[in-house]
Amino acid sequence: MFSFFLLNSCAANSENFKLNGISLVASRDSITEDQVSKIVEVNANSVALMPYAFMREKSDPELIYNIERQWFGERLEGIEHTIMHLKSQNLRIMMKPHIWLRNGDFTGDLKFSSEAEWEKFETSYRKYLMLYAELSEKHHLEILCIGTELYNFVKERPEFWNLLISDIRKIYKGKLVYAENWDKVDQVDIWDKIDFIGVDAYFPLSDQVSPSEDEIVEGWQKHKSMLEDLSSEYDKPILFTEYGYRSMDHALKEPWNSNRDISEPNHNLQARALKILYEEFWTNNWFAGGYLWKWDQHEGSGGLENDRFTPQNKPAENMIKEYYRKFRN
Template sequence: MTYGWNSSRGAYRQPYALDSLKKLKETGSEWIALSFYTYQTNVYSTDIPFDYGHTMTDRDIEHAVKHAKALGLKVCLKPVVNSADGIWRAHIGFPNESAAEPYWDAWFRSYGNFLCHYAELAEELGCEMLCIGCEMVRTEGKTAHWIALIDRVRQIYGGPITYNANHGTEEGVEWFDRVDLIGTSAYYPVAKRPGDSEEAMIANWLPVKEKMARLHAKFGKPIAFIEIGCRSALGCATMPWDYDTLDLPYSEEEQANFYGSVLKSFWDEPWFAGFFWWDWSVNLYPLQAAGTDVGFDIYGKKAERILKEWYAKSRSYAQA
């Protein structure tokens, strides 16, 4: 599960956060992606400052990691840079021409400083994985910069690293040979209409699976969905990335079909490493509100029951 997203500093250390983490563990999940963000001023900025008003402190992160580990959860630390102007982080970058190279150099220097701070923290806290970027689409073509950044990170952090590409752009990342795990945000629109069946979604996962198999064959790395999920709202499986269309009617069935379809499609693939579901809130709604919540959370919904069944089956196989 992704845990911690869109939480302000201090939230990880609240009593409700520990209660939420315990409920996350009860799903049978073995990992969390502890995901938080800071801001750069706009998509053309070359400096990534620490936001003292919002960004999680190291003390917050240490608290969350220690409690997750105490529950038996492994942690992928996932620091993210967003743009304060509201433009999606995929557009962070500069023109691809020689005159813009000083801007690229400055941004990667600042991003490297940002990332190495958290690489050091991940090493000190014993995090089992580090995600070095999320959906930074416009930067992905700067292969030399990314290779140098990965080399810098590996001097600090000794565990496996991954990068979180965006669905549809995975095949454009030429430096995936430098990471240990190829990751993507798998918000593929596998439903063709609102209320589509699980069987229809399974059929639409097939070309995605074929593409992921090619990616694995090209780089020899396992594939993971570092983000994947669907809101419990009618029509959201046609646009799983959607988070702000709030007038859609509640539908736990569509969310459950999305979960069931991707589990059935990828579970037995030997090159597939697993899922970080999007997402599990630090401050959960009350259980009695599950039937009206149209967000990504699965707590108290049919998708949670499906996930628990799959994960319980996995544990029983492992013990056999």
């Protein structure tokens, strides 16, 4: 039914195939074989690489990226180095450029006050995307994400996006996705032009401190119904371009919240929430898989003193390994 089964012949022959993804945090240094092996050990079969671009201010339309001050893993040479190591372990790759704004400003709210500023921003963004489109084609990467949480930009400038998609298609032969925030995914008009409906899936599921499995299932139902309807409307698979939970109380109330002063550790809730997510989504043929947010490269990441998103060295790591094994092909 859906084109994601054509990612390779192995996937095409497996009804159970899903993109068991992780979002790999770039490193100051080069990635090692041992670090890649840790990804394989949790039965992941795909990795999202995230070359960040920065803006001095949200009113400044010039993007800054691939500069010496960035970590090695975010620069072009570092990304190519990482690609080589991931491919050596037969991992699929999604290239997923992100814009980062200061002070926690949300990229979905980006908006410029004049046509000249919009055009300058579009020129800068196009150069940014085409650089990574060319890199993705050079290394035959399976998926390219053409934008991450840019609702206003997509809504306000449709001609730019239509042309950008067309031009990317001329040089890149893989699959395209756009990653929209969970609350705007049903308000985007470009799904018919790309291959996946991408969702950064931080849907609020429960106001409870530590909801039960049944409460989490109930919290998913209206969101799941909306996503299934959206997939049917466009005849495109849903891909969770990001998903994940912090290991703390109230983690499902505002799953996107990354504040550092609101938590009481709750590792079982993180594991429980992931279990329900896999059971609710990974078995559906309209669902392509997802990319866990997020995975660090150093071995001591996470742990029982850590309440952040990473599942490493927490009960959630075993949950991921168990469910990814079922869809590992």
